[in-house]
Amino acid sequence: MKVEKAIKPQQPDIHKKSNQQNNGKKHRREQQEHLSFSDVMELMKHSSYKRHKGAIKQIK
Numbered sequence: 100m101k102v103e104k105a106i107k108p109q110q111p112d113i114h115k116k117s118n119q120q121n122n123g124k125k126h127r128r129e130q131q132e133h134l135s136f137s138d139v140m141e142l143m144k145h146s147s148y149k150r151h152k153g154a155i156k157q158i159k
Contacts, residue, residue, distance in 0.1 A: 147159040
């Protein structure tokens with residue numbers, strides 16, 4: 100049984116507050132940074148990354 104189902108009928112005001120707080124967290128989690136191929140190549144210039152058959156692989 101989920102906590103949400105237990106709290107909702109007994110304490111609706113607390114349930115509403117927790118939902119509002121969690122909605123903000125979900126929104127931040129969904130935002131992802133888009134990196135171009137050149138950005139990725141710049142970040143992976145370290146010696147532990149090599150190109151193999153067109154893919155970038157971690158060696159060590």
